[in-house]
Amino acid sequence: DAKTTQPPSMDCAEGRAANLPCNHSTISGNEYVYWYRQIHSQGPQYIIHGLKNNETNEMASLIITEDRKSSTLILPHATLRDTAVYYCIEKPSGSARQLTFGSGTQLTVLP
Amino acid sequence: NAGVTQTPKFQVLKTGQSMTLQCAQDMNHNSMYWYRQDPGMGLRLIYYSASEGTTDKGEVPNGYNVSRLNKREFSLRLESAAPSQTSVYFCASGGTGTSDTGELFFGEGSRLTVL
Numbered sequence: 001d002a003k004t005t006q007p008p009s010m011d012c013a014e015g016r017a018a019n020l021p022c023n024h025s026t027i028s029g030n031e032y033v034y035w036y037r038q039i040h041s042q043g044p045q046y047i048i049h050g051l052k053n054n055e056t057n058e059m060a061s062l063i064i065t066e067d068r069k070s071s072t073l074i075l076p077h078a079t080l081r082d083t084a085v086y087y088c089i090e091k092p093s094g095s096a097r098q099l100t101f102g103s104g105t106q107l108t109v110l111p
Numbered sequence: 112n113a114g115v116t117q118t119p120k121f122q123v124l125k126t127g128q129s130m131t132l133q134c135a136q137d138m139n140h141n142s143m144y145w146y147r148q149d150p151g152m153g154l155r156l157i158y159y160s161a162s163e164g165t166t167d168k169g170e171v172p173n174g175y176n177v178s179r180l181n182k183r184e185f186s187l188r189l190e191s192a193a194p195s196q197t198s199v200y201f202c203a204s205g206g207t208g209t210s211d212t213g214e215l216f217f218g219e220g221s222r223l224t225v226l
Contacts, residue, residue, distance in 0.1 A: 032213065043115070043201050043217030044154065087153065091213060098144060098169055099215060101153035 003027070004088045009106040012082075018075040020105050022088030025069040030092050033064060034099065035073050037084040044087065044101075047073065078109045113137055117202050117218035124192045124225045132187040132221050134202030141206040143185035144169075144215065145177060147198040154201060160185055192225045199223070 005023040012018040146154040156169030205215040
C-alpha cells in the first residue's frame with residue numbers, strides 16, 4: 001500500500017497557483033519525496049523530487065516541511081494542460097526500488 | 112531518441128490465449144519496470160529488473176512472466192490470459208549508475224482487453 005496520503009481531487013483556476021498537498025508522516029530518513037503526474041491515461045511523467053530542502057525546476061516547486069512529514073507541490077501558473085492526476089511517492093533516491101503509486105490527486109484546472 | 116517504446120499499443124485476446132508485450136528503451140538505463148493500471152486506479156508494479164540479467168516480483172506478479180532480453184529490452188508475457196488481466200500496461204526505465212536521480216521514464220502504455 002502507498003504510504004502517502006493525498007486529497008482525491010482539487011480544482012484550480014487557470015493562471016492561478018495550484019498547491020497540491022501530500023502527507024508522508026512515516027517517511028524514512030533516506031527516502032525522497034517524488035512527484036509524478038499522469039495526463040489522461042498517458043504514461044506518468046516525472047515532475048520533481050526532494051529530500052528536505054525546497055526544490056524548484058521549470059515545471060514546479062516542492063516545499064517540504066522541516067519535520068518532513070508533509071510536502072506541497074506548487075504549479076505557479078496553472079494551465080488547462082496541467083489537468084492530470086498527481087502522485088506523491090516516497091522512495092530512496094538512486095535505487096532500483098520501485099515507485100509505489102497511490103490513488104493520487106485529480107487536479108482540474110478550470111477556465 | 113525515442114525514450115521508452117511499447118508494442119503493441121492495443122490488443123484484444125480471448126481467455127486462455129497467450130501474448131507478449133514488448134518494451135525497449137534507448138536511454139542506457141539499468142532498471143526497467145512493468146506496471147498495470149486498472150480503470151480509476153493507481154499503477155501497480157508487476158515485475159522489475161534492476162539490471163541486465165536480473166528480475167524481481169513486484170506487487171501483482173501472478174499470471175505474468177518477464178524476460179530482460181538485454182539492457183534495452185524487457186518483455187512481459189501472459190501465458191494464459193484471463194479477463195482479470197484486462198488493463199493498461201506501462202513499461203518504465205530509469206537509472207544510469209552514478210547519475211541516477213531515481214527518475215523513471217514511462218512508455219505510452221499498452222491497452223489489453225481479455226474477452
